[in-house]
Each structure stands twice: as C-alpha cells, then as structure tokens.
Amino acid sequence: MPAQTLAAQPGRWLWTCREGFESHLFEELLWADATPRLLGPALLESERRPDVTPAFARAAEKVIATWAPAGGAQVPVEDILDALSGLPTHVPWVLRAFTPDSERGNTQAGRAEALEAAVRAALPSHRLLEEDHRARDAGALLVGLCVAPDGVLVAGAVSAREALSLAPGGRRRMKRAGESPSRAAMKLEEALDGLAHEPGRGDLCVDLGAAPGGWTQRLVARGARVVAVDPARLMPELTKNPRVQHVQQSAFAYAPEEPADWLFCDMAWRPQEVAQLLAKWGRRRWARNLVANIKLPMKDKNPLLLRVRQILVDDGGWEGLTVRQLYHDRDEVTVTAHRMR
Numbered sequence: 067m068p069a070q071t072l073a074a075q076p077g078r079w080l081w082t083c084r085e086g087f088e089s090h091l092f093e094e095l096l097w098a099d100a101t102p103r104l105l106g107p108a109l110l111e112s113e114r115r116p117d118v119t120p121a122f123a124r125a126a127e128k129v130i131a132t133w134a135p136a137g138g139a140q141v142p143v144e145d146i147l148d149a150l151s152g153l154p155t156h157v158p159w160v161l162r163a164f165t166p167d168s169e170r171g172n173t174q175a176g177r178a179e180a181l182e183a184a185v186r187a188a189l190p191s192h193r194l195l196e197e198d199h200r201a202r203d204a205g206a207l208l209v210g211l212c213v214a215p216d217g218v219l220v221a222g223a224v225s226a227r228e229a230l231s232l233a234p235g236g237r238r239r240m241k242r243a244g245e246s247p248s249r250a251a252m253k254l255e256e257a258l259d260g261l262a263h264e265p266g267r268g269d270l271c272v273d274l275g276a277a278p279g280g281w282t283q284r285l286v287a288r289g290a291r292v293v294a295v296d297p298a299r300l301m302p303e304l305t306k307n308p309r310v311q312h313v314q315q316s317a318f319a320y321a322p323e324e325p326a327d328w329l330f331c332d333m334a335w336r337p338q339e340v341a342q343l344l345a346k347w348g349r350r351r352w353a354r355n356l357v358a359n360i361k362l363p364m365k366d367k368n369p370l371l372l373r374v375r376q377i378l379v380d381d382g383g384w385e386g387l388t389v390r391q392l393y394h395d396r397d398e399v400t401v402t403a404h405r406m407r
C-alpha cells in the first residue's frame with residue numbers, strides 16, 4: 067500500500083472497492099490486461115476498463131483531472147469547473163462527491179460534502195438532473211469528484227448507463243429512515259435494485275438457505291409466494307404466513323414441484339458446490355431468474371470466482387451473468403443471471 071495516496075492519471079480509469087479487497091480488484095484488472103495501479107486504500111486506477119466488470123469493483127469513472135496541491139491546500143472551485151468544461155453539456159449531469167471507503171478516506175467526508183455543495187452552486191441549475199434515479203433513462207453523465215486523503219482530488223465521469231453504480235463511490239446504502247432491516251435483507255434489496263425487473267405479486271420464488279428469513283420476508287412483502295428451503299428454523303411470523311412454505315431440508319436434496327420465476331440462494335456453503343447446485347437449476351430450467359450470494363472466505367478468491375462463472379454459464383446455461391461485491395457484501399459476492407425458456 068502506498069504511504070500516501072497517489073494521484074490518478076487523466077485518461078485512465080479510477081476504481082473504488084471495499085477496503086481490504088484492493089489486491090483482488092488489482093488481480094482482476096491485471097488478468098484483463100488493464101495495467102492497474104494501487105493508489106491507496108480502496109482506490110485503484112487502470113489503463114482501460116475491462117469488458118467484463120470486475121467483481122470487486124464498486125464504481126469506476128474515467129479520470130478527467132487530478133490535483134494534489136502541496137500541504138493539502140483547497141482546490142479552487144474555478145479550477146474544477148475549468149476541468150469539467152470539456153464534458154458534454156447536451157445531456158444532464160449527476161454530480162457526486164465521494165471519499166474512498168477506508169478508515170482514512172472516511173475522514174474526508176466533510177470535505178467532500180462541502181466541495182459538492184460548492185461545485186453544485188457554481189454550475190448552471192439546468193445542467194444538473196434533479197431526480198437522480200432517472201439518470202440512466204435520461205442518458206445522464208455521472209460526474210464524480212473523489213476526495214481522497216493527503217489532499218488528492220480526482221475528477222472523473224462516466225455515462226450513467228455504463229456506470230457500475232449511481233451511488234457516490236458505489237456506496238449504495240439501502241437503509242431507510244425508521245427501518246432496521248438485517249444486513250441480509252439489505253444485501254437482497256441492493257441486488258434487486260440493480261436488476262431490470264424485480265420479483266413481484268404472484269411470482270413464485272424459491273429461497274435456498276432461507277433461514278432465519280430476511281430474504282423470504284422481503285420477497286413476501288413484495289407480494290411473492292416463497293418456498294423457503296433450509297434445515298434451520300425460520301422466524302415464527304414467516305412460518306404462519308400462507309404465502310410461505312418452509313421445506314426443512316438440505317437444498318441439495320430439494321427438487322421443486324413446479325418451475326419457479328426466481329431462484330434465490332444465500333446458502334452458507336462451499337462456492338463450487340453451490341455453483342453446481344445453481345447450474346443444475348439452470349440446466350433443468352427450474353427457474354428463470356437467479357440471485358445468489360456466493361461466500362468467499364478463502365484467501366485466493368479470483369480463481370474460485372472464475373470457476374463459479376464457468377460452472378454457471380457452461381454447465382448451467384445461465385445468461386447475462388453479473389458477479390459483483392455489492393456495498394452490503396462482505397467476504398462474498400452477489401451473482402445475478404437469467405435463463406431463457
């Protein structure tokens with residue numbers, strides 16, 4: 067790890083990841099011949115953006131300008147506006163200032179907030195999209211200001227449609243005011259948030275490794291019927307729900323009575339064996355859509371992930387595969403895919 071945050075180079079790609087996972091993202095970029103460089107905790111750059119999105123990347127943007135003034139002096143807003151002046155203005159912008167998600171990076175949160183407010187105030191109001199959630203539909207440009215430790219500031223941009231995440235630095239917080247959902251439930255909500263369509267009323271969902279029931283609970287709340295497969299106990303409120311059927315056995319021994327619309331899997335089990343089970347579901351066309359959380363407690367994660375991808379696609383026939391370590395994922399990644407009938 068560099069002793070001080072390094073400045074990204076204009077024209078290269080800036081990547082954020084979960085702190086502690088830099089080596090895994092570095093390896094993915096290296097394997098894709100993207101010539102990576104570690105800039106600091108939770109922050110990397112690469113020469114190009116690989117065709118297959120790296121699993122351990124949270125967000126990526128193309129670097130426009132970098133500043134690292136001596137003594138960490140404040141970069142004048144005019145200099146930032148000047149650097150952004152070359153960006154296309156025929157599409158609306160979504161402005162995000164963020165810090166690397168690391169212990170040191172998070173100390174810069176106040177600086178990032180103040181900078182975003184200053185740049186926002188200096189831009190013509192019609193330039194910024196008011197409803198950020200419409201960014202992809204509106205063909206907006208995501209303009210990112212990465213406020214890193216040691217006075218480093220990086221401005222970058224990426225089309226919202228090609229962005230890995232619309233959240234600042236890819237930190238997609240799902241918690242809403244007044245709610246205290248489990249981390250498992252937030253993992254599911256974040257995974258569903260990234261999909262073109264979501265499970266809804268009347269859909270049949272199978273939830274493998276369902277206990278204690280965070281995912282099942284969220285799916286039922288969306289109006290779906292859920293077959294929850296897990297030898298362990300479910301929350302009592304779920305066992306009483308007529309739209310939940312608890313199959314108290316191993317997922318490896320379970321076969322559905324009818325094809326499901328959605329297969330969910332959050333089983334705490336060996337990744338390769340879970341992948342083989344999910345491949346069986348794909349091959350037999352037991353489900354059309356897949357959302358699975360794959361646990362990766364081992365040190366050498368990328369070779370295993372490659373094998374998991376291969377099993378799901380080659381043996382399972384799953385299509386449109388995405389493999390991402392989401393904001394709420396720890397030593398794990400979330401896989402989504404679908405299967406044509």
Ligand SMILES: C[S@@+](CC[C@H](N)C(=O)[O-])C[C@H]1O[C@@H](n2cnc3c(N)ncnc32)[C@H](O)[C@@H]1O
Nearest residue numbers: 250275277278279280281298316317332333334
């Ligand atoms: C991380 S927890 C799942 C949490 C759940 N998604 C939730 O939202 O509450 C992992 C679960 O995998 C289950 N599991 C492990 N091996 C399994 C197997 N062979 N078949 C079914 N479930 C299994 C465990 O019993 C445990 O309940």
